[in-house]
Amino acid sequence: MRGLSGKVAAVTGGGSGIGQAAAIRLAEEGCMLAVIDRSKTGAKATVARIREAGGLAEAIVADVAIEADISAAFASVVDIFGRLDILVANAGIFSAERDGRVHGLDKSVWDDIVGVNLTGMYLSCKHGVAAMRATAGSGAVVLTGSPTGILGCTPGSIAYSSSKGGVHGLARVMAVDYAAEGIRVNVVVPGFTLSPIVHELVADPVVMETMVRSIPLRRGAQPVELSGAIAFLASDDASYMTGSLMFVDGGLTAV
Numbered sequence: 001m002r003g004l005s006g007k008v009a010a011v012t013g014g015g016s017g018i019g020q021a022a023a024i025r026l027a028e029e030g031c032m033l034a035v036i037d038r039s040k041t042g043a044k045a046t047v048a049r050i051r052e053a054g055g056l057a058e059a060i061v062a063d064v065a066i067e068a069d070i071s072a073a074f075a076s077v078v079d080i081f082g083r084l085d086i087l088v089a090n091a092g093i094f095s096a097e098r099d100g101r102v103h104g105l106d107k108s109v110w111d112d113i114v115g116v117n118l119t120g121m122y123l124s125c126k127h128g129v130a131a132m133r134a135t136a137g138s139g140a141v142v143l144t145g146s147p148t149g150i151l152g153c154t155p156g157s158i159a160y161s162s163s164k165g166g167v168h169g170l171a172r173v174m175a176v177d178y179a180a181e182g183i184r185v186n187v188v189v190p191g192f193t194l195s196p197i198v199h200e201l202v203a204d205p206v207v208m209e210t211m212v213r214s215i216p217l218r219r220g221a222q223p224v225e226l227s228g229a230i231a232f233l234a235s236d237d238a239s240y241m242t243g244s245l246m247f248v249d250g251g252l253t254a255v
């Protein structure tokens with residue numbers, strides 16, 4: 001893809017699933033990677049895979065929901081690599097068991113899920129975009145959204161769905177706010193993707209069958225099937241795209 005070689009990219013939630021696949025793909029395209037995750041083991045595993053393939057990567061441990069952590073994380077990115085060109089704001093959590101319908105949803109669960117999935121995205125964009133403006137001066141941001149932020153397709157997951165709706169709004173206004181500075185902002189919208197985040201759904205054969213039946217391609221995605229779309233949105237091949245939602249969902253939102 002055009003314009004990725006030699007760029008510095010930071011991926012939050014880069015220690016597993018979609019973020020890990022995106023970090024590896026960006027490294028394959030010639031980017032230097034800051035793999036940010038609250039899981040040290042996960043971040044180090046991604047970095048090891050990138051280095052084994054001859055790429056350049058550093059693991060940075062941070063919780064996206066804690067501003068001091070994420071501010072220090074982006075300061076480290078600039079210390080280590082000297083600049084930031086690409087931000088993949090991707091870290092997120094989901095819990096079918098803890099989340100619920102609104103009338104009984106515990107506020108601490110709401111705070112936890114919204115705190116990571118929406119406040120964490122805001123904090124990553126706040127400190128990531130500031131680092132990008134101060135160093136590269138332009139760049140690309142890709143946020144990971146969800147069909148649940150648009151459709152009522154995950155009943156009983158109020159906190160998760162609300163957080164993802166917020167992510168889409170955050171991205172669209174950022175796209176307008178930074179267009180004149182050459183910072184593009186887009187959202188990748190994964191469908192049902194077989195990463196650890198959906199382990200509760202995969203473990204229940206009835207839920208799994210219902211999920212798969214609702215997807216025209218009749219299967220969940222592998223995380224690697226998201227990585228090309230994320231790399232594309234970060235690349236110069238997407239130079240006229242900003243404020244878009246790109247669906248990679250096996251047709252889930254087409255029906």
Ligand SMILES: NC(=O)c1ccc[n+]([C@@H]2O[C@H](COP(=O)([O-])OP(=O)(O)OC[C@H]3O[C@@H](n4cnc5c(N)ncnc54)[C@H](O)[C@@H]3O)[C@@H](O)[C@H]2O)c1
Binds near residue numbers: 012037065090092
């Ligand atoms: N898997 C799906 O079906 C699906 C569908 C739509 C959207 N998404 C979104 O994709 C993104 C990536 O999820 P995934 O499927 O790869 O899940 P995953 O569980 O495999 O990976 C999530 C990563 O984020 C990290 N993380 C979680 N909370 C964090 C925090 N507070 N600070 C820093 N890191 C944190 C985890 O340690 C993990 O490495 C999430 O935003 C998720 O909501 C996933």
